[in-house]
Amino acid sequence: MEHRKLAFIGAGNMSRSLISGLIQSGYPADHIIAANPSRPKLDALAADFGICTTQNNLEAIEQAEAVVLAVKPQMMAAMLGEQLAAGARFDGKLLISIAAGISVARLEQMAGGHSNLVRTMPNTPSLLGLGMTGLYARPHVAQADRDYCQHMMEAVGQALWVAEEDGINQVIAAAGSAPAYFFLFMEAMAKEAERNGFSADEARLLVQQTALGAANMVAANPQLSLGQLREQVTSKGGTTAEAIRSFNDNGLDRLVADAMAAAVARARELESQL
Numbered sequence: 613m614e615h616r617k618l619a620f621i622g623a624g625n626m627s628r629s630l631i632s633g634l635i636q637s638g639y640p641a642d643h644i645i646a647a648n649p650s651r652p653k654l655d656a657l658a659a660d661f662g663i664c665t666t667q668n669n670l671e672a673i674e675q676a677e678a679v680v681l682a683v684k685p686q687m688m689a690a691m692l693g694e695q696l697a698a699g700a701r702f703d704g705k706l707l708i709s710i711a712a713g714i715s716v717a718r719l720e721q722m723a724g725g726h727s728n729l730v731r732t733m734p735n736t737p738s739l740l741g742l743g744m745t746g747l748y749a750r751p752h753v754a755q756a757d758r759d760y761c762q763h764m765m766e767a768v769g770q771a772l773w774v775a776e777e778d779g780i781n782q783v784i785a786a787a788g789s790a791p792a793y794f795f796l797f798m799e800a801m802a803k804e805a806e807r808n809g810f811s812a813d814e815a816r817l818l819v820q821q822t823a824l825g826a827a828n829m830v831a832a833n834p835q836l837s838l839g840q841l842r843e844q845v846t847s848k849g850g851t852t853a854e855a856i857r858s859f860n861d862n863g864l865d866r867l868v869a870d871a872m873a874a875a876v877a878r879a880r881e882l883e884s885q886l
């Protein structure tokens with residue numbers, strides 16, 4: 613992929629995930645700079661990945677061709693306002709937002725009218741090159757800038773463009789927030805395995821290896837539907853059938869649909885507030 617000078621404004625969890633994945637994919641460390649108000653996360657990024665760091669956002673923005681906006685949504689307006697007031701110029705730069713709940717129209721306002729913007733929604737497995745990212749851009753954004761963002765997200769996992777901006781909120785529900793759903797499910801399983809006599813380490817191993825195996829089975833068998841893979845485990849009159857019956861009797865589909873709808877509703881609410 614093209615190796616533009618890339619700045620991350622905000623060096624938290626998601627920036628770390630993306631930077632780790634990018635470095636693993638061969639992105640040159642001296643082309644990445646991260647800015648953050650406090651030093652510890654910057655020091656860890658410099659030590660772990662050899663990237664450049666600064667506590668001065670403006671310094672990072674000035675030397676970058678592409679700028680990843682990676683602060684919390686609630687901080688975005690203030691952060692961009694401060695940079696503009698300090699003399700930041702975004703002309704000729706590509707802004708890439710990873711923030712939930714801020715529309716491109718609103719970002720454009722926050723960035724002083726700069727409209728070369730791509731809105732993305734990655735997730736934390738990008739850290740391992742196993743991320744899933746949704747992307748959206750308005751029609752005027754150049755193909756070269758779209759390609760750069762897509763290649764960047766493909767360097768840390770898989771990428772999917774959405775045609776309508778609200779699709780980003782659906783990506784949040786199905787991928788951005790979703791690693792946490794699987795962790796929650798695994799936590800519940802590990803708790804029950806512990807209750808049934810396994811040590812914490814044993815319970816984690818049982819759950820972790822099974823989740824890894826199941827996800828890999830899905831990836832390795834594109835010709836099989838998720839339902840077919842489930843059926844392969846489910847012997848007639850056997851144990852799995854009883855577990856699945858219990859999930860269904862307790863309304864698993866409804867629970868999942870409600871949780872995903874709640875994530876979308878919150879994303880839309882943030883869009884209306886920020």
Ligand SMILES: NC(=O)c1ccc[n+]([C@@H]2O[C@H](COP(=O)([O-])OP(=O)(O)OC[C@H]3O[C@@H](n4cnc5c(N)ncnc54)[C@H](OP(=O)(O)O)[C@@H]3O)[C@@H](O)[C@H]2O)c1
Binds near residue numbers: 621626710712734788
């Ligand atoms: N985490 C995820 O799974 C995920 C997935 C997709 C998208 N996102 C999006 O990614 C963005 C960041 O989320 P996160 O989870 O990485 O949050 P986070 O871990 O809290 O990271 C945010 C970082 O921004 C820094 N920061 C605060 N004010 C700043 C400023 N004025 N200038 C520069 N940096 C500033 C914070 O520094 P201090 O801590 O030192 O104050 C912190 O390191 C959010 O917009 C979120 O919606 C997150």
